[in-house]
Amino acid sequence: MGKMWIRQVKAIRNDGNASTIDLQQGLNCIIGPSNTGKTGIAKTISFVCGGNVIPFTDVTGYAGASVTFSTEHGEVTLQRSLASQTIQVSSTDSDVEPGDYTVARRGKNKRPINSVLLTMLDVDEARRIAVNEAYRTVAFTWNAIRHLLLVPEDQIVRPEPSILLPKTTSNTTMTQNLSALLVLAQDETFNDEARQESSAERHARRQAVERFIFSQLDIIEPRIKQLEQLERDAATEGKTVDSYIEKLRNTLQQLEQQRRKTIDEDAELVEHISALHQENERLDVLLAQRETLLGQYDSDLARLDLQLQAMRHNREQPYPDVCQFCHSTVHIDPPSEEDIRARENEMSRIRELRNGVAKDQESLRQARIQVTQSIDEAQNAHQSNMEQLHRNLEPEARTIRQRLDGLAQSERIRAEYAELTALRKRFQATLDGADEEKVDYKKYRPREWFHEDFYYSMGATIRGILKDSGFSGTDNVGFSRETFDIEIGGYSKAEEQGKGYCAFFNTVMMLAFHDYLNRRSVHAPGWLLIDTPLLGFDEGAYTANGSLRSGLFEHLKLQAANQQIIILENTDHIGELDFSGNVNVITFTKDQTDGRYGYLDGVVDVAERPGVGRR
Secondary structure: OOOOEEEEEEEEEOOOOEEEEEOOOOEEEEEEOOOOOHHHHHHHHHHHOOOOOOOOOHHHOEEEEEEEEEEOOEEEEEEEEOOOOEEEEEEOOOOOOOEEEEOOOOOOOOOEHHHHHHHHOOOOOOOEEEOOOOOOEEEOOHHHOHHHOEEOHHHHOOOOOOOOOOOOOOOOOHHHHHHHHHHHHHOOOOOHHHHOOOHHHHHHHHHHHHHHHHHHHHHHHHHHHHHHHHHHHHHHOOOOHHHHHHHHHHHHHHHHHHHHHHHHHHHHHHHHHHHHHHHHHHHHHHHHHHHHHHHHHHHHHHHHHHHHHHHHHHHHOOOOOEOOOOOOEOOOOOOOHHHHHHHHHHHHHHHHHHHHHHHHHHHHHHHHHHHHHHHHHHHHHHHHHHHHHHHHHHHHHHHHHHHHHHHHHHHHHHHHHHHHHHHHHHHHHHHHHHHHOOOOOOOOOHHHHOOHHHHHHHHHHHHHHHHHHOOOOHHHEEEOOOOOOEEEOOEEHHHHHOHHHHHHHHHHHHHHHHHHHHHHOOOOOOEEEEEOOOOOOOOOOOOOOHHHHHHHHHHHHHHOOOOEEEEEEEHHHOOOOOOOOOEEEEEEOOOOOOOEOOOOOOOOOOOOOOOOOOO
16 A cells, blocks of 8 residues: 555544544645644544544543545545544555454454554554564554654654654663664564575675765766866966856846846837837828829829910910801800919919929938838847847856856765765775674664665755755754764754754654655655644754744645645744645634634633633
């Protein structure tokens, strides 16, 4: 069975009605003031899964609870009464048999709920883990890993032991607790075959790890050379890498300013070209109108000239006084001098109009020539701007960005290279020690069973989360093989930063471990609940600010793409957080008239309604 997630949590009243919390895959944020029942949700999940702590008292009117898990093959619902040691299981998943299960792990004709919970993790209920160096084994149970899924508020702030271990961990129980981690992280078995692993087999396994380390070094070596070349480039200018980066950034800023200026100027130029084209079109219309008007004037002048010639001819050659057809007398007066002068004056007026139109047409032609020249000049300027952008500014800016990216990448590569080199040294030291000493492989030491990749991945992931969160000094942070906890400069998290930062570091540790499970383990649970992960931030060398809290929350959203994460948080811790994206937010208002008061419907704080309480 693959990953699972919690779809629903219910508190069931005596009358059968229920207060329901509907969850989704991804990040779920349950937010509210104190005493609204947020912690009761975590207690409900723990109780229904066989825990001993009752999530609410009977005076609230609630008598039971249920939790619905969604799996790859269906859904599994666990329901339990407050007064009962029996858990009713409903299942549409073929791997989980429905029916009644008991909280007790042993009992005649009883099925323990432990078998259901382990089945949902794809762990055989018969799995056993080693508890001492002689390989004595005990049963692997849900209780051995419950603290890795449900992290209550009183545990998220603890300075020690590691949040990956139960709070009751001691020297006596450390081996057993680390063995439980081995099952979850590496699907480790502790049977006779594992105990009888030969020296040659262990040596071969170590050689495989060594080959992995050297293969990573071979991959990173060419990239290291890029850094060295960039350092040489900086040295030729008499600068350090940092000052070289600053110079590149200043040059890039100047190029960006010049680019924006060119784009703004070109935008004005394009607008000017558009206006010139409109003006050119207007001039074309006016010229066409003038051409038509001149044609009309020429026609009028030709008509008047013909009339004037006829009138002059009639003045010199009198009309006949007898009709050539009917021979009757015809009397037609010849044109007078006044008539002829009137025609001549009309022609003079039209010629003046035509001359005016012709002059206007010529001025319009000159204007159009100027507009056309302006268009050509503007288009040439536009083309020059585009060439400046595409051939000079943008390629140069792109080159600088690539160089800056290369510098930043090279810094990351250098840190990675140093870490791999340190890992190689530690590994070689282990091999050297193994060659010098006679190793008793018959004794079980759980820390030696964890793969080198586990230690490497935990350290790298922790630093990555801290860097994403905006935490300073991540290069000094590591994962201790001895304590299985975060260490800063070789010191424990509490010694270095104070207890106020323990909730932050414990949250980072839990996220790093679940990230490893999501990537590498066949038993990845698929869900994690943390009560008040943003608590604290009031002690330590680093100033707590909104950016650190916001950075951690942004990483929560990022990791929730691969698993369900449920956080219970106080209202006063979330002011600067961004809840956009795929975040399911459930808000408790502690207001009986506005929104949802709290987890349990009808139950309010004892200070508001004496006699009614919530644990």
